[in-house]
Structure formats: C-alpha cells, structure tokens
Amino acid sequence: MTALADQLLVLCLxxxxxxxxxxxxxxxxxxxxxxxxxxxVLPALVHPxxxxxxxxxxxxxxxxxxxxxILIVRAILKAxxxxxxxxxxxxxxxxxxxxxxxxxxxxxASRLPLAPEHEGLLFVPASLATLMCGFLVLMGRRKAIxxxxxxxxxxxxxxxxxxxxxxxxxxxxxAGALLDLLVGVFVMGxxxxxxxxxxxxxxTSRLSTLxxx
Amino acid sequence: xxxxxxxxxSLVVLGAVLLAALSGVPGLLLRPxxxxxxxxxxxxxxxxxxxxxxxISLLVAGKTSRYVFNWGLPFGPTELSFDPLxxxxxxxxxxxxxxxxxxxxxYWPNASxxxxxxxLTFFYGLLSASMALVVLAHSGPLLLMAWEVMALSGFFLxxxxxxxxxxxxxxxxxxxxxxxxxxxxxxxxxxxRMVTGSFLFPETGSLAxxxxxxxxxxxxxxxxxxxxxxxxxxxxxxxxxxANAPSHVSALLSGVMLKMGIYxxxxxxxxxxxxxxxxxxxxxxxxxVSALLGIAIAAVQKDFKRLxxxxxxxxxxxxxxxxxxxxxxxxxxxxxxxxLGLAGAxxxxxxxxxxxxxxxxCAGSVLHATGTRDLDLMGGLGKRLPRTALLSLVGAxxxxxxxxxxxxxxxxxxxxxxxGEARAPLPYLGLGVPVLALVGGVAxxxxxxxxxxxxxxxxxxxxxxxxxxxPAAMLFPMAVLGVLCLLGGLxxxxxxTLVQPVLATVVPQAAGFAGLPYSLxxxxxxxxxxxxxALGLSWLLRRRQQVLPAETGPTWGCGYLAxxxxxxxxxxxxxxxxxxxxxxxVRTRTSTRAPRGLVPGAARAGxxxxxxxxxxxxxxxxxxxxxxxxxxxxxxxxxxxxxxIYIFITxxxxxxxxx
Numbered sequence: 001m002t003a004l005a006d007q008l009l010v011l012c013l014x015x016x017x018x019x020x021x022x023x024x025x026x027x028x029x030x031x032x033x034x035x036x037x038x039x040x041v042l043p044a045l046v047h048p049x050x051x052x053x054x055x056x057x058x059x060x061x062x063x064x065x066x067x068x069x070i071l072i073v074r075a076i077l078k079a080x081x082x083x084x085x086x087x088x089x090x091x092x093x094x095x096x097x098x099x100x101x102x103x104x105x106x107x108x109a110s111r112l113p114l115a116p117e118h119e120g121l122l123f124v125p126a127s128l129a130t131l132m133c134g135f136l137v138l139m140g141r142r143k144a145i146x147x148x149x150x151x152x153x154x155x156x157x158x159x160x161x162x163x164x165x166x167x168x169x170x171x172x173x174x175a176g177a178l179l180d181l182l183v184g185v186f187v188m189g190x191x192x193x194x195x196x197x198x199x200x201x202x203x204t205s206r207l208s209t210l211x212x213x
Numbered sequence: 214x215x216x217x218x219x220x221x222x223s224l225v226v227l228g229a230v231l232l233a234a235l236s237g238v239p240g241l242l243l244r245p246x247x248x249x250x251x252x253x254x255x256x257x258x259x260x261x262x263x264x265x266x267x268x269i270s271l272l273v274a275g276k277t278s279r280y281v282f283n284w285g286l287p288f289g290p291t292e293l294s295f296d297p298l299x300x301x302x303x304x305x306x307x308x309x310x311x312x313x314x315x316x317x318x319x320y321w322p323n324a325s326x327x328x329x330x331x332x333l334t335f336f337y338g339l340l341s342a343s344m345a346l347v348v349l350a351h352s353g354p355l356l357l358m359a360w361e362v363m364a365l366s367g368f369f370l371x372x373x374x375x376x377x378x379x380x381x382x383x384x385x386x387x388x389x390x391x392x393x394x395x396x397x398x399x400x401x402x403x404x405x406r407m408v409t410g411s412f413l414f415p416e417t418g419s420l421a422x423x424x425x426x427x428x429x430x431x432x433x434x435x436x437x438x439x440x441x442x443x444x445x446x447x448x449x450x451x452x453x454x455x456a457n458a459p460s461h462v463s464a465l466l467s468g469v470m471l472k473m474g475i476y477x478x479x480x481x482x483x484x485x486x487x488x489x490x491x492x493x494x495x496x497x498x499x500x501x502v503s504a505l506l507g508i509a510i511a512a513v514q515k516d517f518k519r520l521x522x523x524x525x526x527x528x529x530x531x532x533x534x535x536x537x538x539x540x541x542x543x544x545x546x547x548x549x550x551x552x553l554g555l556a557g558a559x560x561x562x563x564x565x566x567x568x569x570x571x572x573x574x575c576a577g578s579v580l581h582a583t584g585t586r587d588l589d590l591m592g593g594l595g596k597r598l599p600r601t602a603l604l605s606l607v608g609a610x611x612x613x614x615x616x617x618x619x620x621x622x623x624x625x626x627x628x629x630x631x632x633g634e635a636r637a638p639l640p641y642l643g644l645g646v647p648v649l650a651l652v653g654g655v656a657x658x659x660x661x662x663x664x665x666x667x668x669x670x671x672x673x674x675x676x677x678x679x680x681x682x683x684p685a686a687m688l689f690p691m692a693v694l695g696v697l698c699l700l701g702g703l704x705x706x707x708x709x710t711l712v713q714p715v716l717a718t719v720v721p722q723a724a725g726f727a728g729l730p731y732s733l734x735x736x737x738x739x740x741x742x743x744x745x746x747a748l749g750l751s752w753l754l755r756r757r758q759q760v761l762p763a764e765t766g767p768t769w770g771c772g773y774l775a776x777x778x779x780x781x782x783x784x785x786x787x788x789x790x791x792x793x794x795x796x797x798x799v800r801t802r803t804s805t806r807a808p809r810g811l812v813p814g815a816a817r818a819g820x821x822x823x824x825x826x827x828x829x830x831x832x833x834x835x836x837x838x839x840x841x842x843x844x845x846x847x848x849x850x851x852x853x854x855x856x857x858i859y860i861f862i863t864x865x866x867x868x869x870x871x872x
Contacts, residue, residue: 108868132861135857135860135861135864138854139854139855139857139858139861140854141854142854147853
C-alpha cells in the first residue's frame with residue numbers, strides 16, 4: 001500500500017507546483033481542494049480499517065475538499081477578483097524556487113534523525129516541501145485570498161507530517177488541527193473583509209500604511 | 214473560629230491589606246459620583262483603623278509570625294512574614310493612605326473629575342496594598358510581583374492629567390527608570406536563589422558569601438532598591454514624577470513609596486551576618502552626596518512640588534547616610550555608632566513620611582487655590598489660606614530639622630553619631646558634620662523661599678489674589694500630620710519605641726545599646742519652652758496691636774510712586790544668590806529679551822533650572838541608542854510578505870543548524 005501512498009504524495013507535490021504556477025485564483029483553490037481530498041484518502045491507505053478511520057477520512061475530505069474551498073470561492077466571487085496580477089515573485093521564479101525548495105526538502109529529510117521505520121518514506125520530504133511552498137505563496141502573492149491559499153498549503157504540509165507521527169490518529173488531534181485551520185480561515189476572512197472595506201482593495205501590500213511611524 | 218482570627222493581629226493586618234486593595238473597586242462599579250469615592254475613603258480609614266493598632270501592638274511586643282504558602286507556581290513555596298522590619302514599614306503605609314484618601318475627597322472629587330476620579334481611587338488603594346505586600350513578602354518572586362504591581366499602579370496614578378506632554382514625559386521616564394531598577398532586582402534574587410537554593414529569603418544574619426557573590430548581591434540591591442529610593446545618581450525619574458502627579462498621589466509616592474527602596478536595602482543587608490566595611494562606607498557617601506546635591510538642586514527650583522521632590526532626595530539621602538553609619542558602627546564594633554545611625558535613619562524615615570505628605574498636601578491646597586505650581590506666580594497666600602499657611606509652616610520647620618518638630622529629633626541622632634563617634638578607627642566620620650550642617654542650612658534657604666514666596670508678600674498674579682482656603686476634607690489630614698510632627702519633636706521616645714525592636718534585625722549590636730547620652734525628656738522640655746515662648750511672644754504682639762491700633766498703608770517704595778507686586782522678590786531672584794554658588798552642580802537656563810532701541814518694547818527674563826543629569830547625559834545617551842536602533846527599525850516596514858520571509862529565513866536557518 002505504501003507504493004500507492006507514495007504516488008499520492010507525488011501528486012500532492014505536483015499540486016504544489018500547480019498552485020505556484022497559476023495566476024487564476026479559482027484554479028489555485030481547486031488545486032488545494034484536490035490536495036485536501038488526496039490527503040484525506042491517505043490515512044485510509046496507511047492505517048488499518050476501522051469505523052473511526054472512516055469518520056476521520058470523511059471529515060477531512062468534507063472540510064478540506066469541500067467546506068473551506070467553497071468558503072474561499074464565495075469570497076472570490078464577492079470580492080470580484082479572478083486573477084492575481086503583479087505578484088511580488090513572478091510565476092516562473094515561483095516555480096523555480098518551488099523546485100529548489102522541494103529539492104532542499106528531500107536533502108533535509110535525508111539528514112533528519114528519523115525513526116528507522118520512517119526512513120525512506122516520502123512523507124517527510126513531501127511535508128516539508130508543501131510547507132515551504134505554502135510559505136512561498138504567502139511571501140510572493142499580494143492578494144489576501146492568495147495568502148489564505150498559502151496558509152492552506154502550509155496546513156496541508158503540517159497534516160502530512162501528522163500522518164507520520166500518529167499511528168492511529170486520535171480524533172481530538174485531528175479535530176484540533178481542523179479547528180485551527182477553520183479559525184485561521186475565519187480570521188483571514190474577517191481580515192479580507194476589513195482590508196477590502198478600508199482600502200477598497202484586497203492588496204495586502206497596502207497594509208504597510210498601518211505601521212507606526 | 215472568628216474569635217481566634219481576631220486575636221491574631223497579623224491576620225487583622227492581612228485583612229486590612231485586602232481592604233485597602235479593594236477600596237477603589239466599588240467606585241469603579243457604582244455610577245460616577247461622590248458615593249464611590251466616599252466609600253473608598255471609608256474603607257481606607259477602616260483598613261488603617263484595623264491595621265495600625267495591630268501593627269503597633271505586634272511591633273512593641275516584638276513578635277514575629279510567618280505564613281508559608283504553597284501557591285503552586287514554579288518558584289516553590291512562598292512566605293509572608295511579620296517581623297519588626299516589615300511592621301515598621303507598614304506604619305507609614307497605613308498612615309498616609311487613609312489620609313490621602315480623605316484628602317482626595319476635597320482635592321480630586323469624582324463629581325468634578327468623573328473620567329479620572331474612579332480609576333485614581335482604585336489605583337490609590339492598589340498601590341497601598343501592593344506596597345504592604347512588598348513589605349510582607351518573604352520570597353523573591355512574591356516581592357517582585359508586588360513590586361511590579363506597585364510600579365504600575367504608580368504609573369497609572371501619574372497619568373490622570375495625560376493631556377499635558379510634561380505629564381506623559383514624566384510618566385514615561387518613571388516607567389523606564391523603575392523597570393531598569395527591576396532589572397537589578399532580578400539579578401539580586403536570581404543570585405540569591407543560586408546561592409541559597411531557594412527563592413525564600415534566607416534567615417536574618419545567616420548568609421555568609423564569598424566576596425564575589427556578596428558584591429553582586431550588594432550592588433544589585435543598591436541599584437534595584439536605590440533607584441526606587443531616589444539615591445543619586447538614580448534619582449532622574451523622581452522630581453518630574455512627584456511634581457506632575459496629583460498632590461495626594463505625590464504624598465503617597467514621596468512619603469511612602471520611596472521608603473520601599475530603603476526597606477529593600479535594609480532587608481537584603483539583614484541577610485548577611487558580616488558585611489564588608491566598604492558597604493557601609495558606600496552607602497554613607499552615597500547618602501551624603503544625595504542629601505547635599507538634592508537640597509542644592511531643590512534650592513534653585515521655582516516649581517513648588519519639584520522643590521519638595523528634590524528635598525525628598527535630600528531626606529532619603531540622610532536616611533541612607535544613617536544606614537551607612539550603622540553598618541560602619543557594626544563592623545568596627547562600635548554599638549553606639551550603630552545605634553545612633555540606624556535609630557536616626559529609621560526615626561527620620563518615619564518623620565519624613567509625616568512631614569513630606571503634609572507638605573505635598575499643602576502644595577495641593579495651594580494648587581487648588583491658585584491653579585499653578587510656579588512659585589513666581591504666588592505670594593500673599595497667607596492671608597487667603599491662613600490654615601494651609603500655618604500647616605505649611607509646621608511642615609517646613611519640621612523638614613528643615615528645626616525644633617520643636619520631629620525632623621530635629623532625628624537629625625540630632627545623626628549629628629550625635631557623626632560628631633560624637635568620630636574617634637580612633639574612623640576619624641573621617643567627623644567630616645559628615647559639616648556636610649550635614651550644610652544640608653540643614655540649604656534646606657532652611659529652600660524652605661524659607663518656599664514659605665516666604667508663597668504665603669508672604671503681595672500676590673504676584675491674579676490667581677494668587679483670588680485664592681481660597683481648602684475644604685475641611687483637605688485640611689483635616691494635614692492637621693493630623695502636623696500634630697504628629699509636633700508629637701514626634703516633643704516626645705521622640707514614642708517613635709524610638711517603635712524603632713527599637715527593628716534594630717536587632719539589621720544591626721544586632723545596636724539592639725543591645727539602648728538609650729542615649731541625654732534623656733529624651735530634654736526634647737520635650739526644650740521644645741515645650743520654645744513653643745511657650747513663641748506663643749507668648751505672638752500673644753504679646755497681638756495684644757500690643759490691639760492696644761495701639763496701627764495705621765496701615767502701602768509699603769514705602771523709596772519714593773517710587775507706582776509700585777506693583779511684580780517688583781517683589783520672586784522665588785527665582787531669592788534663589789539666585791545660592792544658585793550662583795551652586796552653579797557647579799545645578800545648571801539653570803536663563804532666557805532674556807533685553808530692552809532695545811530708543812523706544813524699547815516689552816522686555817522679559819526667564820529662568821529655568823535644568824535637570825542636568827537627565828537632560829545633558831541620559832537623554833543624549835538614549836538618543837544615540839535611538840540612532841543605532843533606527844537601522845533596526847527599517848526591518849519593521851509594514852510589508853506582511855517580508856515579515857513572512859523573516860519567519861521563513863529563521864526556519865531555514867534552524868533546519869540548517871539542526872544538521
């Protein structure tokens with residue numbers, strides 16, 4: 001089964017690049033949603049069957065694959081933004097940097113002092129790479145909605161790492177992580193709302209007028 | 214159960230502390246108005262009515278009680294201790310706090326100041342309670358917590374008039390200085406923890422440290438507690454803070470909070486069984502320098518309350534000098550010197566917590582009457598505020614150390630120490646006498662100026678001409694303090710009885726030495742004679758005035774036909790002569806616009822004493838630090854994306870570092 005899990009993780013990595021390389025917000029959201037679904041399936045592959053596991057898988061797919069993307073798509077429609085223009089880091093450089101970070105993630109992962117049963121798995125490098133791609137999106141994009149997407153990518157990276165650590169994932173842990181995510185998106189939603197109301201734009205670089213002189 | 218509680222006086226004191234802390238809470242919840250403030254004053258008076266008898270009975274009985282708490286914090290258990298040293302320092306707190314609360318009813322009534330009154334009342338209670346806790350705490354963390362609450366309540370008490378930039382500046386300097394002091398205390402208590410293995414304070418006289426550790430402890434205590442006590446050169450926060458606070462707050466800050474520094478110093482010194490001679494010498498010299506410079510700077514001030522604030526530095530200097538003398542006496546095996554030093558210091562401490570609040574209360578009622586603190590705009594207030602004038606006179610005479618008031622009695626002990634004990638091993642002690650005499654002389658100049666310019670002569674401004682006497686709520690606390698000042702001068706034995714049990718805690722040698730070379734009755738006799746003489750003389754003069762009705766007219770103006778009150782001596786011109794002597798230590802900024810041309814316009818001359826240390830040294834130094842940090846401020850630019858890059862770079866660096 002690990003072979004299938006590894007293939008899904010590679011799919012995750014490719015989805016990272018999809019998010020990095022596109023200017024269309026709706027596409028990014030779909031890519032992240034797909035990544036969420038893939039990640040939702042992963043626990044079913046690595047852990048033995050139980051009803052508990054079914055509940056977790058269903059919950060993750062619902063939240064990561066449906067609820068949050070729908071929320072963001074609504075925000076996009078409401079704010080009437082389709083594309084990310086003039087990012088700080090262009091799409092081609094983003095892709096190149098994403099490739100470098102993914103390579104770095106593999107190097108780091110090989111040097112980390114891991115438990116012997118985890119060595120050789122794709123989980124750790126995939127997690128680190130997704131995390132760094134999330135960072136890259138956070139750094140490189142202007143629109144607040146893109147920032148939410150970057151945040152979601154980072155969350156996914158952390159989630160992959162969590163898959164590795166928890167043998168049988170307790171409900172509470174995952175619920176806690178999802179709650180974190182929900183709160184994060186919620187806060188970002190509020191922030192987006194306020195930014196667009198105050199500055200009549202969703203450009204976070206204009207937030208620099210808020211700093212104290 | 215309840216009976217046994219009441220029979221334990223220390224629990225009564227704890228209850229009183231709690232009462233003090235909560236005294237301002239109803240005022241925050243009630244609708245704005247007088248009721249909350251009146252309730253707070255009532256609670257304050259009740260707290261001190263509970264605490265003072267319990268304190269004095271405990272102190273005189275010489276009992277010590279301790280309570281150890283397991284408070285579940287990671288610092289181990291904590292302890293509250295009621296030993297004589299703590300009890301003595303609780304007395305000023307529970308004396309000044311209720312009086313200040315009463316005074317506030319007239320001075321800062323909620324009715325006319327609805328936005329600041331309730332919070333001021335609340336923090337007033339909190340400050341008093343936290344000071345009580347500082348004194349009672351017998352473990353480092355508890356003391357630091359109470360200390361922090363104390364410092365912050367003081368900060369909020371300074372701020373009610375925050376519209377003025379001067380007040381905000383004073384509060385900021387206070388906050389920074391007080392936290393720099395706390396840094397010293399952190400060093401102190403960490404060092405003690407490392408040496409003793411526990412955050413609980415070591416037993417009295419049990420600590421024997423190797424040279425290095427002992428020096429660290431001593432210097433950290435000197436910086437941490439010395440800055441709170443306003444010893445020079447750590448006094449920079451004090452004058453502006455005490456001058457800009459509301460007067461009843463200044464009274465509490467100056468009359469009581471400064472003493473917390475002295476308390477801390479004494480507490481730390483009491484841990485040690487043996488103290489190197491240079492400790493005593495350092496404290497003695499620091500104290501004398503503070504006293505001399507403090508009063509020299511006070512003499513040139515033109516702000517009523519700033520003058521009082523500088524004179525606090527002088528008095529705290531005298532107290533520190535007494536402590537230094539006691540330490541020297543202990544180490545050279547001279548019990549009489551130890552006794553005179555410590556008893557003089559503690560006695561003076563009690564006295565200062567009587568006459569300084571009295572004078573600040575007087576300043577408050579002058580401010581209340583005229584709306585200004587500038588001495589040069591006052592004058593002639595003696596006729597308009599006769600009771601305040603009388604009480605100010607009491608305070609001024611007491612603070613100058615003149616009989617028959619209490620300042621004389623305590624400074625007399627210090628004189629005896631310097632003069633009588635300057636013998637074989639330590640002839641240099643004799644050098645303290647001229648310093649002390651100079652301090653007394655300059656104090657007399659300062660307070661003659663303060664009293665004379667404010668209350669005598671003709672009004673120098675419209676506001677002074679229309680001054681009005683303070684209400685009874687303000688006069689009553691002043692009268693209480695005035696009577697206590699007189700009592701201390703006539704019957705020093707009352708105060709010395711309170712001081713006696715404390716001596717053993719800090720300087721064991723002094724405890725065995727009870728009694729002075731002179732009977733204390735002489736104070737009563739001499740003071741009484743002086744009082745009777747003065748009263749008799751004034752009665753005679755008044756009598757003569759009645760018998761021979763005198764004609765009144767304008768002062769003879771040397772033939773000048775149109776004299777105005779502006780031609781009077783001002784406070785600045787009175788202080789100018791002394792200012793020219795002391796120009797080495799006090800700089801003054803004069804600004805003149807001389808008359809020019811054939812038809813000269815208006816001319817003026819302004820005069821402002823400088824905060825030399827603060828303005829010439831510390832602020833420029835901080836400015837340099839600010840320039841250095843300007844480069845760092847570029848890092849803070851408001852670009853969220855770059856902030857994320859910082860996080861990312863840190864993360865990468867950590868990952869690289871891990872391998």
